[in-house]
Amino acid sequence: MSVLRRDLLASFVVFLVAIPLSLGIAVASGAPVAAGLVAAIVGGVVAGLAGGSPLQVSGPAAGLTVIVAQLVQTYGWRATCTITLLGGLLQLALGASRVARTALAVSPAVVHGMLAGVGAVLVLAQVHVLLGGSPQQSALANLRELPRQVLHPHTHPALIGGLTVLALAGWSRLPRGRGRLGAALRLVPAPLPAVALATLAAWSLGWHARRVDLPGTLLAGWSAPVLPHGSPAAIVGAVVSVGLVAAVESLLCSVAVDRRRPPGVPPADLDRELLGQGAANAVSGLLGGLPVAGVIVRSTANLEAGACTRASAVLHGVWVLVLALSCGPVIEQVPLSALAALLVVLGVRLMDTARVRDLRHHREAPAYFATLAGVIVLGLGEGVLLGIGIMVVLALRRLTRLSVRAERLVPAPGDAPISPRWHVVVEGTLTFLGVPKVTRLLRDVPSGADVDLDLNVDFMDHAAFDAVHQWRLAHERQGGRVDIDEVHETWYERAVTGEMSPPGKTPPPARWWAPWANRRRRAEAELDAPEVSPSALLLAGVREYHGRTAPLVRPIMAELAMAQKPKHLFITCVDSRVVPNIITASGPGDLFINRNVGNLVPRHGSRTHDDSVAATVEYAVNVLGIKTISVCGHSNCGAMAALLGGGTEVEHLRGLSRWLKHGNHSLARFLAADAPAPADPDAADSPLTRLCKTNVMQQLDNLRTYPWLRERVDAGEIELVGLFLELESATVHVLDPAAETFVPVPDEAPDGGGKDAKSLT
Structure with a gap:
């Protein structure tokens, strides 16, 4: 199959996905229905031609629905178009500054929490539309109103919505068979037959439900965007929210698509992608469209359909334009409750619980749930800021994490009694914050005891050094002996000698290359301990590996695990x-x-x-x-x-x-x-x-x-x-x-x- 033929097929598949989603996102945002089609066209053509990710497909994104709905309620639709245009200009400036990769510094926990929060807000709002009602002005209001709406639904819209959900769930489970027909059915995305079935049922059965209201022509009633009225700070915040959220979502989508690109496709240029997204948002805002961003659902469909070049994304925008110009009466038969059901399913998918399991392994789940709750309760921008704040706190906690433990070395039964000897291990980052914890444990070591102090620290500030050094001097004055062994870097030794130049990179574990016999503790030598069995030496070595080396090589081994x-x-x-x-x-x-x-x-x-x-x-x-x-x-x-x-x-x-x-x-x-x-x-x-x-x-x-x-x-x-x-x-x-x-x-x-x-x- 030629490249052009593969791109042509892929563009049609993405077009089938884009139409119902674009209409549904426009309705959920409180914008004119045509705005979703305009954004789909501009996202496909402009972002497809100018962007730096060849196989990424852009258009109206569910992640921006909450922001746009708030802007429409606050400033009106035409002023929201101006904010979209200005957000696009902001993206152009960021792309020209070549700072695209800095957007990836936002933790995936915050991004996924934001998407999950958007999904929850979508579900809470669109369930009302699915049941024949109207959404409230906030997620909490929708939640409070939901029991009454569930107890008193409108029959026909609720049936249409339920039929759409069943069709979405059942389409992937239908037997496809073999041959060309089965292959063709596998290429048809579930949203299209689900919305088509609901529309056909509503039309044939004469069910009464609100339907899509499409203007006679795509740009009918178009007028230039107007400046929003409000405080300058609020307007600037709105522009930054639209520009940055759309940019981050597009860049993360671009990275995800780039990881799955087929052979022969050039890697993504994130700075160019940001320029393309900025141009698309500027044009979409000027023409009266929704904000544009890279959309993972459409991009995944593009990859799975076999796209090879950016022509598939561009052609998908052309097909949307052709449909909007020639099939307006057909689109106007689509019930709003069917689109609401589509968005409810999409919102549920945005709340991906599999992400939580991955984040728990890295102990980042609190940021995820904080962002999710913040988006629902406070709003999108506030929720994201709350999640970033939680991540900062978690990062600081990790940077100052310190483990301190001590044990007394006891001779084996039958051995001669010896003077008391203690083994103290300090691991982590030793700063002034950990001084109380370390000194409290060191003070519990009896006077006159011999101490093996292992400093397995990646950083030690002066306050920590002074505390350890003063304790050592005091302990040795009282007849004890302190043997300090620095496992990671020689922070203590360099502070004692006055050589405080930045340490060079040393091999991660200490003395891992030395034979077992050379690494037996001097305490054991002084105890004249009996010979240790080979199996015990082997297990002792494994324990040392688990304690010192494994945490350092684990990221490398995880990358090598599959190949x-x-x-x-x-x-x-x-x-x-x-x-x-x-x-x-x-x-x-x-x-x-x-x-x-x-x-x-x-x-x-x-x-x-x-x-x-x-x-x-x-x-x-x-x-x-x-x-x-x-x-x-x-x-x-x-x-x-x-x-x-x-x-x-x-x-x-x-x-x-x-x-x-x-x-x-x-x-x-x-x-x-x-x-x-x-x-x-x-x-x-x-x-x-x-x-x-x-x-x-x-x-x-x-x-x-x-x-x-x-x-x-x-x-x-x-x-x-x-x-x-x-x-x-x-x-x-x-x-x-x-x-x-x-x-x-x-x-x-x-x-x-x-x-x-x-x-x-």
Whole structure:
């Protein structure tokens, strides 16, 4: 299917969604019905052509209904058009200032709370219309009047509204079947058949209900917008409300659409999108239309219908114009109660409870509910400001969150009694606000006790430092000893030494790379504690990971949870002293690692058949798209020592003996090589070290025995790198293939970025 054909189909689908929603939003806003159609046309054509989000569809939005209804009641319709025009000019100014992304600083909790509040206000107002009555001037008045309206409904409007709701709920559950008819029915959005069915039933059964009042022509009775009468502050506030709320809603919609854009569609330009929205609002206000914003319902329909370019949004506006000019009598048959039912369902969907579950995980639900309640009780602008205020309070609370705990280290039963020793942990942000909490706990530590104080803080101000330091001096004067260990950054140490320059970024967890034995507390050493079982050490390490490292890597792991995109295949030995992520300073998701005894790669077609390494290489290259394969050997390798000794020491280990046969080519290459010349960097190496290095070179050659891999290496698509870890000095050397020697890795990358490894391979 061509791009134009896909856009044409998508534009018609979006058009079917836009017509009933535009009419219903206009009625709910207290504006002329034609204003909704004008906004749909302008939003499609102007915002579609000038906007920066190709697949976003703009038009009258339900999120602006409450604002527009209040403006119409306060200033009148023509003055509301002026406010819309000025709001568009404000958006143009913001877009020209390139500040579009700052609008995204508004918390999603506030945005979703605002939409939920708008949904609740819509439901409370439109239920009255659905039942044949009239909405009141406020949400609370609608709520108070609702019981009377429910007890005394108008029969025909209520039946029409109920039929519309049933049709909306049942359309998606109807069997579609297969073939072209089923595909066509799946493309028809539920609002169109629901409103059409209600209109047909009302007309055929002669039900009496108020209907859409459309002027003879789209711009009949048009007159220029007038200036609103009122205090300048209130008018400016109205303009800012329309401009900013429409801007934020459009930008958030644009971001949501951009995340789902198909391949080949350019990413959204938010500043251009804001300019497009400003132009659309200025034109809509001038022509007597509602405020325009990006609409997630229409944009989602556009994506699902297969739109490829901005032509679909523009064409949808053209279809609305054609319908408004040619099908006015048909539109005038639509009952208002059917449109009210459509808005009631839309309002219920805006109150998405799934958002609350997500926000609870981040402890932002209070801002959501505060915004929702504020919109209902106080109004849209006041509710949003209330939600932002709650978010500020929550942010301040998080920034000053502090956890303090202490425990006394007690010797195990049967151990000799020792002097009292305490372990105190302070975690979070240590400012003057947390000083009372910290000092209260520190004062409970007995005089003369030895104290291990862990400061796992991301910031410490002078008041907090002074409190901790003075307590330490006082405690040590009374015979105790304080050992301070800073886990995150050395705030305390720098304050003591007077070096208060901004701290550099340090590895997130402290001493995570050290062996378990090196990290046992000095208290345990002084207690001469009994040997801890390996399983207990393992679980202790897991607990340390959960307490220190997991909170820091959790955001990274959440991003990697559904897919991995490693950069390198790293083949190395199973030796416990070789830790790939340490020697490459890499993290989760960077390395695809294969570890085996002796970092061996069985040759293609080897008589001692083994596919374990080949399977890893195939998956890394053909599935993960890895472009670099590294083989890393190390000094004092036990596998190479076994080869050098003829394998006699491991004869009783049958599986290991069979596996080491894959190293025979390395041994033969080593035996065939001449002794290194005195000038050779490897001349001082022991025979074992030379074999370990030879083995790395041989395994790179073994990789080339796989024809499909050799073709890619020769074509420059795959890069092979040899590395050697010298355990004694903890340094890594890289292979220079031309000289067949290992050379130090340069301290700084040469010009051209990270090409130094490639130049050696």
